[in-house]
Amino acid sequence: MAKLTEIGWEEFERLPLEAKKPYLENGEIPDTPFHTLFAQQFDRELLERLARLANRIRFMAKSKEGAMYLKSLLCHKRAMLYFSQPSSRTFLSHLAACQILGLTTGSVRDTAISSEFKGESKEDSIRTFSSYFDLIIMRTPEKGLAEKMAWELSNSSRPIPILNAGSGKDQHPTQALLDIYTLLRSFENKGGLRNRTVTFCGDLMRGRTVRSLSYLLTNFENIRQVFVAPPQLQVPEDVTAILAAKGVEFTKSDNLREAVTLSDAVYMTRIQDEWDESKGESAKIDTSRFKFGAEELKLLPAEGIIMHPLPRRDEIATCCDHDPRAMYWRQMRNGMWIRSALIAMTFGFEKQIMCFGA
Ligand code: MLT
Numbered sequence: 348m349a350k351l352t353e354i355g356w357e358e359f360e361r362l363p364l365e366a367k368k369p370y371l372e373n374g375e376i377p378d379t380p381f382h383t384l385f386a387q388q389f390d391r392e393l394l395e396r397l398a399r400l401a402n403r404i405r406f407m408a409k410s411k412e413g414a415m416y417l418k419s420l421l422c423h424k425r426a427m428l429y430f431s432q433p434s435s436r437t438f439l440s441h442l443a444a445c446q447i448l449g450l451t452t453g454s455v456r457d458t459a460i461s462s463e464f465k466g467e468s469k470e471d472s473i474r475t476f477s478s479y480f481d482l483i484i485m486r487t488p489e490k491g492l493a494e495k496m497a498w499e500l501s502n503s504s505r506p507i508p509i510l511n512a513g514s515g516k517d518q519h520p521t522q523a524l525l526d527i528y529t530l531l532r533s534f535e536n537k538g539g540l541r542n543r544t545v546t547f548c549g550d551l552m553r554g555r556t557v558r559s560l561s562y563l564l565t566n567f568e569n570i571r572q573v574f575v576a577p578p579q580l581q582v583p584e585d586v587t588a589i590l591a592a593k594g595v596e597f598t599k600s601d602n603l604r605e606a607v608t609l610s611d612a613v614y615m616t617r618i619q620d621e622w623d624e625s626k627g628e629s630a631k632i633d634t635s636r637f638k639f640g641a642e643e644l645k646l647l648p649a650e651g652i653i654m655h656p657l658p659r660r661d662e663i664a665t666c667c668d669h670d671p672r673a674m675y676w677r678q679m680r681n682g683m684w685i686r687s688a689l690i691a692m693t694f695g696f697e698k699q700i701m702c703f704g705a
Contacts, residue, residue: 516622554616
């Protein structure tokens with residue numbers, strides 16, 4: 348059993364992501380993550396276990412008895428939500444997930460009013476949270492900080508799990524979990540998540556949700572990936588290198604309409620201009636052909652779905668919102684259930700929940 352306490356930080360940092368997976372597992376519960384940092388920790392079996400657990404929690408939460416039971420499970424635990432990057436959905440759905448399971452919560456969302464303002468390092472701040480809380484859910488602009496903190500805390504006298512709720516331009520594993528959960532549910536009675544075409548469109552260069560979801564999709568049989576973007580915002584090499592190594596079929600394109608006609612799912616993303624290196628850089632790119640509107644809706648197959656991690660700007664016209672194929676609102680709610688499932692699993696309550704009422 349690989350342990351973070353038995354590997355130095357530099358050596359761990361250098362490992363390929365898939366090789367890091369065993370170090371992040373819960374030593375006492377087989378095949379279960381302790382820290383959740385990136386998509387490479389999830390294989391198909393684990394994704395399907397999480398989806399089943401999320402379905403179960405969703406069902407239980409409908410009755411007072413089930414909801415009270417869920418609330419009792421983690422009422423002895425506290426979670427810290429450290430979000431130093433803007434967020435609405437990811438923050439609130441993690442908060443709601445904690446509430447479903449009875450965790451009490453604290454949060455830092457503005458480091459200008461925390462001790463970071465006085466010059467404290469992020470590492471010291473996070474170490475401080477671990478004195479008061481049993482789980483840290485964190486979103487930061489720094490690539491790798493969640494990973495570094497997971498290593499630090501596992502090597503401290505109070506090892507508590509870290510859950511990455513978005514790290515820089517890099518990864519957003521829980522968003523990818525909710526995206527997969529949405530795809531699994533959408534195709535559940537239609538032949539399942541296999542032999543499908545998923546089109547990603549928008550800012551694929553800097554969208555962390557794309558990197559995480561593209562990887563998770565490789566766990567499923569014959570999922571072709573199409574990347575539609577202006578050349579300056581096309582999907583980065585590290586993403587396609589993984590697909591090539593795994594023998595996954597993919598294409599790059601700048602023709603959204605053509606891709607839509609062949610897609611089972613279209614995953615729209617916004618332009619991530621907060622990462623512009625020079626002011627107004629993104630605004631100079633012609634993105635007019637990378638938007639989903641009434642015309643694209645006509646071209647989408649009858650069983651196709653439209654997804655978006657949100658927030659949206661104008662990349663999906665509001666006229667699409669009431670179409671039954673628009674999945675983005677349901678996708679958002681799915682996030683609360685799958686995050687509840689992940690937290691429950693992290694703390695070892697999977698079996699207990701699955702057996703409730705049996
Ligand atoms: C993210 O945090 O990456 C969002 O969910 C997607 C976005 O900001 O565009």
